[in-house]
Amino acid sequence: MTAATAEPTTDDQQGYSARHLSVLEGLEAVRKRPGMYIGSTDSRGLAHCLWEIVDNSVDEALAGHCTHISVVMRADGSFEVGDNGRGIPVDIEPKTGLPGVELVMTRLHAGGKFGGVSYTASGGLHGVGASVVNALSARLDVEVDREGHTNAISFKRGLPGVFADEGRPNARFKKSSGVRQIRRVARRTTGTRTRFWPDLQIFLPDATVEQSLVLDRMRQTAFLIPGLTIEVRDERGEETVHETFCFEGGIGEYCTYLAKDAAISDVLRLQGRGRFTETVPVLDGQGHLTPTDVERELEVDIALRWGGGYDTTMRSFVNVIATPKGGTHLRGFERSLARVLNEQLRAARLLKASDDDVIKEDALEGLTAVVTVRLPEPQFEGQTKEILGTSAATRIVGTVVSKELKEIFENPGRGQKPQLRAVLEKVVGAAKTRIAARTQRDNQRRKNALENSALPAKLVDCRATDDRSELFIVEGDSALGTAKLARNSEFQALLPIRGKILNVQKASVADMLKNTECAAIIQVLGAGSGRTFDLDAARYGRAIIMADADVDGSHIRCLLLTLFHRYMRPMLEAGRVFSAVPPLHRIELVRPKRGQDKYIYTYSDAELRRRLVELERKGQSWKEPIQRYKGLGEMDADQLAETTLDPQHRILRRIRIEDAEEASKVFDLLMGSEVAPRRAFITAGASELDTDRIDT
Template sequence: MTAETLYGADDLTHLEGLEAVRKRPGMYIGSTDSRGINHLFSEVVDNSTDEGVAGHATKIVVTLHADGSVQVDDDGRGIPTGTHAKSGLSGVELVLTRLHAGGKFGGSGYKTSGGLHGVGASAVNALSHRFDVTVKQSGKVHQMSFAHGVPGVFDGPGPKAKFTRKSGLNVTGKMKRGERSGTSIRYWYDSRYFESGAALDVEGVRAKMRNTAFLVPGVTYVLRTAVDDSISEETFHFPNGLADMVDFLAPDSEKPVCGTLIINGEGTYKENAADASGVMQSNVVRHAEIEVALRWGTGYERTVECFTNTIRNVHGGTHRRGFDRAVLKALQDAISKTRGLLKPKEDMPTVEDVLEGMTAVVHVRLPEPQFTSQTKDELSTAGITRVIQGVVDKHIRSWTEERKTKSEAKIVLQKVVDAARVRLTQKQQKDAARRKTALEGAAMPPKLVDCRTTGVSRSELFLVEGDSALGSARMARVSEYQALLPLRGKILNVQKASLGDTLKNAEIASIVQVLGAGSGRTFDLSTMRYGRVILMADADVDGSHIRTLLITLFAKYMRPVIEDGRLYAAMPPLHKLVTKGRNPETHFTFTQKEMETKFAELERAGKQIVTPVPRFKGLGEMDADELWDTTMNPATRSVRRITLDDVEAAENALELLMGEKVEPRRNWLVESSDRVDREAIDA
């Protein structure tokens, strides 16, 4: 029997409808522990919140019943009860039994919303023993039930009642005089889809409702919890919105050093998006609303909470990056303009210094935001970075310059400068205490710009060519998971050097120290401090040589990094094409041929290009935004993974190109000269 007969079409599985959710629940709710159970609640209450944001709901009541069920009631418009023309189903059955169905895909139902993937309520339905929905609309009361996403009828209360499959929405009565429309959902989640011991975290429910009440001051949230035979009730309503939230989040032990800054603004950005017919359109203009509240306190802890359309983004994202850049740049400029704050030759404060003692809430509203996952923990919409950066930068600069607030701002500037001095002093003390071996000691090189997270697959270490590129990279990076180590000049060619000379080389010593996994026979991949290493050198001959020297170092002394696929080479652009006109376009190209092709394409489209086309001589010539968009942003960059598929061939190539023997290398260069593109030589 051949291999082909062992695997055929009958071995393929096609999961239809909600079956995929039940088969792989973690894909749709993030995890199958207690966090996943709480995410079910978030999906349901977020739909009601969207009604409040749209101005149709004023009160949302959550009831945690004694039998373990969760009920969410709102006084919004109610899920549409009419018949959907294409599917033949009622609107209620459609949105609760079909993935990617709802009113949040660019229609007129919602301007902005938290539910964008269309799997929320239907995923909850799929993972529940019983799911009841009641809709009050147009004078009638409509009701429908489901068992694990299948529509039907229960002959009694609770999930253990007998269930009969039956499709269709039932009218069970009339609305009372003066009664508001709305939706009520009650579900009993099935614990079999979750880990043993997983349960709904009531404190997490309370925190979710409190946070949302801060973000939607026009809606009152009520939490009712069954305790013994009684019901306890808590109400969350905060008419001052984010200002109230900052007061709540700020540590009780610290005093504010300034008043709470309220920043409101809006802006536009462009992105590729599908129209109503599903056809992808380029440069679609999006409108975003920005709302920020922040203040500094006398303490040292920092709290920055980020939200998109009322959804908390635990890991921040593009809006957090824009906020950090704006506050840092505005305060750095204000410090440089204020006489007497910085002493001569003192370093400018970093973002860590600026955020010390800060309590802030960043909330953005935008249509069809993009997230890194269904749990929406991190916003990835690229265009929002510059929008929030512009709004926050303008307000902070005004605050530091206006006569009424200038004295208050100066107190904050002094606090930031003091934080920088303390940080540098502590760093010097730690460096002085860490004097171990040249390669594998615990001390980190002072030039390392570390990230806040290490030792996880998400973290990245960029080995950057030169100090000039470090400046742009430092502004561009995401300090949460991107670290930088600048290298001065070209490191030693370890293929030709002895082990003793290798150990003495300062740049190699820095690389080994920062990675923290040893070298040679003692190298332990499991202790490496970063998930991946990216070689970031200029896109020229010298940059290629530096990359080759670094690859040789890893191949000889840290080979497991390559074998595990964790060594990459960045691909910075060579050219920048900018079109003329009211709406200029910017295009980056990576080779001469690509630039010429793109140039011709733009000319054929009737667009004028700024000439001569600038060519980047080095990474340091790019500003922070350009370097981020082209070389460092995981969503838009191109990187080449360094592989070692054929060990023997790789070793032979390294010995030929980098080894001590000159004669074989000279012969290879002569024989391979015809492969050189002479027109591409920059002479």
């Protein structure tokens, strides 16, 4: 349809009318849209049909009326499930006039699990499980042992009747209602046997139920209901496979079975219960649905155990029904587990006040846990029951976990104290590993961004790209202006830095990459940093540090060399790092002789005294006072070019590493985080210092 409306034509009106509407009655909706009820029509959906029938028997065991369940996979493709429970009712239901077993198998939302009278906790909740399987079966037979008789009823694609031949889905079928008594049994004998043949009109030809899947599910169920015996027989292969499961240890034994790594702690058991109020629609005497507040009780039983591995194994269940995608009960467990462990870590001083809390993933590392809850009429998200939606479960499970786990840590049993300490240390170790891994990823991401991003705007680049190109790292923006006029733009590039860069000997890689000046130098050189530094990829043949000839300038040179030494050492090893040597003084001659320069530059106080003595001997005078440069910014372009930039006249000091190990020790001594060795070094050398050279 479009936004514009138009009068329908006569043909349109005749083409769509009430006679075109379809009404699906009974089980037709299930056969029309099977995916809505069992998820799919492949092997997964077929397995779900088997679980629906098995779960009805398991519910009898949960209610305390069943001690034995059998599951048989027949060679003809059918499945049979039997139990010694109470048996599905066979008497007449007053409203419909149908036997109970026929009502359960042919009507959606019919069963004994709605009012909370027959079952206080069950897996089947919507009353559609058995009827859905019936609708999707070519044939389904039910036998019920009750009141001294075996009562039988059969169905073909959801319709009740009688087959002319036993055990064949394509035998002649006659529709009829009601159950028939086929034999007498002992009056105390009760139970239900259901056998169904999946309808090949519905399921894919290759749909099958794997033997291992059934064995795992039945073993799991036997763990969850201590004392229940479950037999599984697979007759489909050349040899019949027969397994029997019965476990008295419950989920504690299941937790041990699931764990594959070496144990750090024993299996811890957390048990408790809580009450909540739920508003549900209830049928009143007139048959109307009335919202009613119902008091519910939720039982919590959790087994957990930490091991030395790194994987997490979690199983969660609601009334013995697995919830592989979790839900509100698992959310409450994980939140409370992390909260209690954080409290215990801080109490044990394994976490400092400044440390971040450990997170759920840290607490779950190496954990094997089985989380089970039991409650009447839980709210699931969908018929496949993979996610619990009952909101109160989060609070109740969280409360039980907090109380019980805190009690275990604060009042450990005999031999438990070292185990619990080991658990806390493992959780802290997991947190530190996670933080270190995240830092490494962030550093690599930041480093890649540096190497791949555009060059910084403050770079004054040159035209040459060969080995004669030079990068001057200039101290301060004031010197940059003069250096721009003094440089040779053909092969000399300028990168200004502001003040003193980060002391990378103390700082982490992350802090170094965050520092604007350090990042700019690495980015401009374009060869990477650390282990990934590629000398051949460097954009310049030389790196020249150009700082003032004072104490601050010396400190800046030391900081820059620390950066090169730690993160770009191949530049130093190749002899491609230099320090410019600007003059300290300028002597201006009054009457220079022919061929003599008017200006004489000196680079130290000793050199200045020596030159003045020489001039005095020659009878030459000079202007007073002699100029003393305090910084590169005090020079004009001609002076800077002549003294520091022009290759014909400048002085460069090559920085070499003759002994890399000794150099590392010196850098660590001068720039490292240990203060005491540096103080001792300064104190020991104090007597050798010429106080007249101190720049005050």
